[in-house]
Amino acid sequence: MLANGLTTYECWDLKKVSIPSRSRLYQLEPVGIGTSLVESLTGYISRLAEAHCVTPKVLISRELVSFIPKTYRTTNLFEMRSLTGALNGLGTMAFDLVTVLESMTLRSDLRFLTLLTWANIFPQRKLLRSRRAWCPYCYEEWYSSKDKVIYEPLIWFFEAVTVCHCHNKSLCQQCLHCKRDIPPLASYSRPGYCPYCLEWLGVTADYPSSDNTPLSKEEIMWQTWVIKTLGELLATTPRLSKPLQREIVAQAFCRYVEQFAEGNTAAFARMLEIPKNKVWMWQMGKVLPELNVILKICFTLQVSVLDFLTQETLKENSSKFPATPQNQVKDSSTKKLEVKFDSDRTQQLLENVLQANEQPLPMTAVAKRLGYPKRVLYRHFPELCRAISAEYVKYMKESRVKRIEQCCEEVKQAVRQFHTEGIYPSEAAISKLLAKPGCFRDKQVRAALRAARKEISLEP
Ligand SMILES: [Zn+2]
Ligand SMILES: [Zn+2]
Incomplete structure (x- = not known):
C-alpha cells in the first residue's frame, strides 16, 4: 500500500466527559426569589410534589422523612397541622427541611422561601399564621392568564398581612366550599386547591363573597404600608451576604433614640406611646420586639423596617447591592423626615390649627393630622406647639x-x-x-x- 493512499481519520478525544451530578428530585425553580412576592417553602413542596405526580404526603414520607432529624421522624408531619406553618419560618424545622430539600434538588436558594435569614432578628411569636390565607381573585387571575404559575407567596403567611395589595380585599382564611381552615401543608395540598374538598380556591370579582364589608381607608393605608415594607424585606433577603446579627436591633434603637430624642429614652418612648422600660430593654438588646411592634414603630417614624434595621449593614455592604429603585429610596433613609420636612407649609398648618374656630386638639392629634412625629414639630416650631398645647389645656x-x-x-x-x-x-x-x-x-x-x-x- 502506498503511503500517499492512506486516509487520515478524525481525532477522538478519549478524556472522560464530566457529567454534572444529578439531583434526586426535580430542580424545580422557585417563583419570585428576590421579589416581594417570593414563594413560600410549604407552597414549593406542594408544587414539587405535583411536578412528581405525587401528593405532598407521599413526597415527604417516601423521600424526605428519612433525612429529617429523628425528632420529627417519629411524628407524622401532617398530624402537627398547625406546626406546618413553622416550615416557612425561622426555626429548626424550617432549617432542617431546607437543608434536606436543597441537597435533594441541588438548589442553594430554597432558604429564601423561609424567614431563616431573619432568625436572629424577629421572635417567632405572632410572626407567621398557622393556617393558609390567600387572595381568591389573584388565584383566578393567575389561572386565566395561562402563563402564570399558581403558587403561594410567603407574604400571605405574615400575621400582619390581612389584605391583598392588588385587589384591596381581605385575604380568605377559610375554604369557600367546605368552610374549613387550611393548614400551610396537608397530605393533599395543591397550590390553589383545598386539600380537604379538593375544590378550586379562586373566584372571579363577581362572586358573591360572604365577607362584603368594605375595608376602611385607614385599614387599606396601613395594610399597603405593611405589605410594602415586608415585601421590601423579602425582596432584599437574597442580597444580604449573611443572616443579620441580633445586635443590629439594639443598635437601631440606640440610633433612633439619639436621632429623634437626643438620646433621651423616656422621651422617645413617650413619642411612640410605649412603656419606657420596654424601649430600654430593646436598646440594651435584652429582648427583641415582635414584628408587629417593629411595624408600628417604623410606621410612626416613617421609615421602612429594612431602613430601620439595616441602614448600617447596607452602607457597609453597599458595593454588594446593585442600584435598584428600592435602594435609591434607601439612600434617603433616616434623614427622610429632615429632608422632606416642608417647613413653610407645616408652619402655615400649625397657625391654621391655632386660629381655627374649632374644638382645640392635643398636640398628639395635631402631629398625627400633619403626618409628622410630635417631637419633630416641637423641635421646629416650639412656640407654636406650646401655644396649641396651652389652648388645649x-x-x-x-x-x-x-x-x-x-x-x-x-x-x-x-x-x-x-x-x-x-x-x-x-x-x-x-x-x-x-x-x-x-x-x-x-x-x-x-x-x-x-x-x-x-x-x-x-x-x-
Ligand atoms: Zn389579590
Ligand atoms: Zn374545602
Missing part, C-alpha cells in the same frame, strides 16, 4: 368647670324631685338619674348635694 379646664356646674344643677333638681315624691335623696339614687353617674367623685358636686339637702332641711 385651657379648653379642657373650661370644659371641666362647665361639666361640674351642669352636674351641680342636675343634683339640685334631682333632690327637689325626690323630696316632692317623698323619697330620701341619697347619692346612689341621684346617681342613677344623672347623665354622668360618676360625678360625685368631685367634691364640688358633693357640696352641691349637701346644700340642696340643707335647703329642704334634710341636713343640719
